[in-house]
Amino acid sequence: xxxxxxxxxxxxxxxxxxxxxxxxxxxxxxxxxxxxxxxxxxxxxxxxxxxxxxxxxxxxxxxxxxxxxxxxxxxxxxxxxxxxxxxxxxxxxxxxxxxxxxxxxxxxxxxxxxxxxxxxxxxxxxxxxxxxxxxxxxxxxxxxxxxxxxxxxxxxxxxxxxxxxxxxxxxxxxxxxxxxx
Ligand code: ZN
Numbered sequence: 001x002x003x004x005x006x007x008x009x010x011x012x013x014x015x016x017x018x019x020x021x022x023x024x025x026x027x028x029x030x031x032x033x034x035x036x037x038x039x040x041x042x043x044x045x046x047x048x049x050x051x052x053x054x055x056x057x058x059x060x061x062x063x064x065x066x067x068x069x070x071x072x073x074x075x076x077x078x079x080x081x082x083x084x085x086x087x088x089x090x091x092x093x094x095x096x097x098x099x100x101x102x103x104x105x106x107x108x109x110x111x112x113x114x115x116x117x118x119x120x121x122x123x124x125x126x127x128x129x130x131x132x133x134x135x136x137x138x139x140x141x142x143x144x145x146x147x148x149x150x151x152x153x154x155x156x157x158x159x160x161x162x163x164x165x166x167x168x169x170x171x172x173x174x175x176x177x178x179x180x181x
Contacts, residue, residue, distance in 0.1 A: 004041040004055040009105045011056070015151040018051075018058045020085045026127050031061075035082055035125060038063050047103045048078075049141050051148030054104050060085045062145040068138040081132075084123040088146050091133065092117030098140045099163075099170065100154045109170045111163035112154050114143050 007013060025031055034057070042050040042065065051062035064081045072078070095113035102108075118139045121131045134142055144154055158164055165174060 003044065004037050006041060006045060006050070006054050006103050007056050009102075009153060009155070011104075013053050013056050013058055014104055014148070014153065016053065016058050017151050018053050018060045018149045020060050021123075023127055025059075026084055026123060026125070032125065034061075035063060039065070039080060042103075045103045049145040050103065051145050053148050053151075060149050062086070062149060064141055064145055066138065066141055068132060068134050068142065070135075070138060082125040083120060083142075083146065084125070086120050086122035086146050086149070088143065089119045089121075090115040090117075091119055092135075096136055096140065097159065098137065099174070100140065100144055101167070102144070102154055104148075105153065105155060107167055108155075109165055109167050110155060110158045111160060112140075112144075112157045113159045114140055114157070118142060120146070 038050050038052070038055060041055060042063065048066045049062065049064040052059045062083045064083070065078050067076070067078050068081060092115060094116045096116040097111060097113040099109045100112045116139060117133070117135045119131060119133045120142055121129070124130050147153070155164070
């Protein structure tokens with residue numbers, strides 16, 4: 001399989017609600033290979049998460065390579081989470097703000113506020129029902145990736161449209177200010 005291409009904002013597939021996967025599909029070799037290819041594409045693009053719609057597959061599947069439970073030592077390799085047919089619940093209303101980026105919106109970053117704590121119920125690559133509770137940055141990544149499965153991009157959730165910038169300008173004008181806070 002040649003390397004997967006990540007589609008960008010403006011591509012209509014990024015705006016579709018992805019369809020659920022069947023148990024048969026989840027357990028198929030094709031899905032295991034797809035996850036491997038998605039992981040490669042994510043590494044190439046230096047991302048921590050990738051949703052299937054971003055590689056032009058409108059299915060309820062997203063991967064995240066990050067210590068979402070925040071329990072591993074800092075130098076440990078982050079685990080790969082595969083979220084299939086996920087359902088998200090908000091556990092904590094207070095908003096957590098973060099400058100987000102997206103492999104489908106390259107070169108840009110924007111300030112988004114999201115609920116601080118979420119629970120996800122999902123199916124893993126072995127077809128097993130799982131759930132996970134995450135807070136802070138881990139909750140941001142999960143919400144960002146699972147939004148892709150609903151046709152939502154982070155730009156839809158900008159808290160303040162003036163806090164939307166090219167990454168170079170962000171580094172120049174905003175990152176310093178953030179550090180001072
Ligand atoms: Zn994204």
